[in-house]
Amino acid sequence: MERLAIHHANGMEMVAVKDSAISENGTERTLYPYVTGTSVIGMKYKDGVILAADMGGSYGSTLRYKSVERIKHIGKHSLLGASGEISDFQEILRYLDELILYDNMWDDGNSLGPKEVHNYLTRVMYNRRNKFNPLWNSLVLGGVKNGQKYLGMVGMIGTHFEDNHVATGFGNHLARPILRAEWREDLSFEEAVKLLEKCLLVLLYRDRSAINKFQIAKITDEGVTISQPYALKTYWGFSAFQNPSKGAEGSW
Amino acid sequence: MDIDLSAPHSMGTTIIGVTYNGGVVLGADSRTSTGMYVANRASDKITQLTDNVYICRSGSAADSQVISDYVRYFLHQHTIQLGQPATVKVAANLVRLLSYQNKNMLQMGVIVGGWDKYEGGKIYSVPLGGTILKQPFAIGGSGSTYLYGFFDQAWKEGMSKDEAEKLVVKAVSLAIARDGASGGVVRTVTINADGVTKNFYTGDSLPLWHEELEPHNSLLDILLASSSPEPMST
Numbered sequence: 486m487e488r489l490a491i492h493h494a495n496g497m498e499m500v501a502v503k504d505s506a507i508s509e510n511g512t513e514r515t516l517y518p519y520v521t522g523t524s525v526i527g528m529k530y531k532d533g534v535i536l537a538a539d540m541g542g543s544y545g546s547t548l549r550y551k552s553v554e555r556i557k558h559i560g561k562h563s564l565l566g567a568s569g570e571i572s573d574f575q576e577i578l579r580y581l582d583e584l585i586l587y588d589n590m591w592d593d594g595n596s597l598g599p600k601e602v603h604n605y606l607t608r609v610m611y612n613r614r615n616k617f618n619p620l621w622n623s624l625v626l627g628g629v630k631n632g633q634k635y636l637g638m639v640g641m642i643g644t645h646f647e648d649n650h651v652a653t654g655f656g657n658h659l660a661r662p663i664l665r666a667e668w669r670e671d672l673s674f675e676e677a678v679k680l681l682e683k684c685l686l687v688l689l690y691r692d693r694s695a696i697n698k699f700q701i702a703k704i705t706d707e708g709v710t711i712s713q714p715y716a717l718k719t720y721w722g723f724s725a726f727q728n729p730s731k732g733a734e735g736s737w
Numbered sequence: 738m739d740i741d742l743s744a745p746h747s748m749g750t751t752i753i754g755v756t757y758n759g760g761v762v763l764g765a766d767s768r769t770s771t772g773m774y775v776a777n778r779a780s781d782k783i784t785q786l787t788d789n790v791y792i793c794r795s796g797s798a799a800d801s802q803v804i805s806d807y808v809r810y811f812l813h814q815h816t817i818q819l820g821q822p823a824t825v826k827v828a829a830n831l832v833r834l835l836s837y838q839n840k841n842m843l844q845m846g847v848i849v850g851g852w853d854k855y856e857g858g859k860i861y862s863v864p865l866g867g868t869i870l871k872q873p874f875a876i877g878g879s880g881s882t883y884l885y886g887f888f889d890q891a892w893k894e895g896m897s898k899d900e901a902e903k904l905v906v907k908a909v910s911l912a913i914a915r916d917g918a919s920g921g922v923v924r925t926v927t928i929n930a931d932g933v934t935k936n937f938y939t940g941d942s943l944p945l946w947h948e949e950l951e952p953h954n955s956l957l958d959i960l961l962a963s964s965s966p967e968p969m970s971t
Contacts, residue, residue: 518866519864520865542868542870544864547885549885550862553870570866571866571870572837572866572869575837575868
């Protein structure tokens with residue numbers, strides 16, 4: 486951290502502290518994200534894997550962009566959802582584009598499955614972390630290959646794991662408890678959507694950076710489908726909401 | 738005094754890009770400030786990249802100028818090699834490339850807009866960090882904070898050229914009214930199949946907003962007008 490000495494007109498010295506993105510040895514590191522996406526939630530269900538995210542790109546506290554697609558398909562077998570810095574997510578998509586292209590160029594009948602893509606992403610994220618220049622994202626990778634369902638997560642420091650249901654950001658705190666209680670191996674598509682929407686609604690109520698515009702994506706052995714953007718109805722009809730100070734004057 | 742580094746930097750400008758039925762209209766204010774001083778009150782923030790693609794610059798004047806110069810240079814070579822005009826998408830992606838790869842050193846948010854024969858009029862936003870987003874309209878700079886609500890209400894798909902230009906001028910003028918870092922004149926650049934038209938709107942041609950008054954040459958004119966006309970004397 487650099488310290489800048491500022492001399493006041495009356496002779497007093499003030500010191501300002503400045504965090505430099507370029508350290509003494511000339512290398513760079515990312516300090517903080519600018520345009521960010523909030524939670525992504527995902528889970529396995531009977532026919533495959535299902536992911537959901539809203540379409541918001543926040544700029545600090547401003548809900549600046551409202552049509553950001555944060556779930557994209559990767560090759561034939563995988564879906565990638567991202568929260569965090571959108572420019573880094575766009576760069577990751579370019580890396581994966583190249584990866585899939587080279588995979589296709591082999592023309593050997595094989596194609597990278599979700600497990601391989603997840604591993605590739607883990608290596609990329611961890612190596613960037615070691616250079617103190619992370620890609621500022623939490624990624625959810627879901628897919629199906631030859632009937633095998635796969636769902637994993639990678640964070641910006643390279644932490645990675647697989648599970649039956651995952652969530653990033655606020656979703657970790659708000660969605661996962663719901664999923665832990667209500668997830669089952671044999672959920673139908675309709676039940677899975679309802680369960681995800683239950684989580685999305687809680688996130689909409691309680692996450693300041695969530696917006697009411699969602700996309701749900703599913704992947705099965707047949708292929709990938711990403712839904713059109715849609716909004717959910719919210720409920721405000723609790724009687725207690727009508728007059729919060731009724732019971733105790735001045736309460737909220 | 739500790740500077741809050743985690744809040745996004747607001748940038749001294751208002752820039753707008755709007756698509757309409759047939760092309761795009763780009764708009765900006767004309768104030769360049771160094772701290773509290775207005776260094777240039779008639780700057781041109783809408784810079785040419787190619788014959789058919791322009792860029793609205795906000796943030797550090799130096800950073801946005803030098804990036805524009807590099808991108809203009811690359812696009813020039815690209816046009817020669819391609820044998821036809823560059824597309825707006827390519828221009829925007831070159832800006833993104835430089836912004837993203839130098840994200841730690843640059844402080845600029847831009848709007849790239851233009852017309853090409855494949856996609857027609859298109860607008861791309863490249864904010865801090867190097868994200869690229871194609872949008873039907875885009876706003877940027879410190880003055881844009883005052884325009885989110887305005888555009889939420891006033892934006893319509895499929896406007897005519899005149900409607901789009903009027904919207905842009907109104908919006909920049911509203912932002913100038915409230916943002917200290919924006920001011921001067923409203924410049925617009927309209928790009929479509931027929932080419933490029935540049936316009937320039939000075940304060941007197943813009944509507945007056947809340948608590949703004951009709952400008953006069955002198956108080957004396959007002960006093961003269963209100964009292965009964967005095968007989969001329971030699």
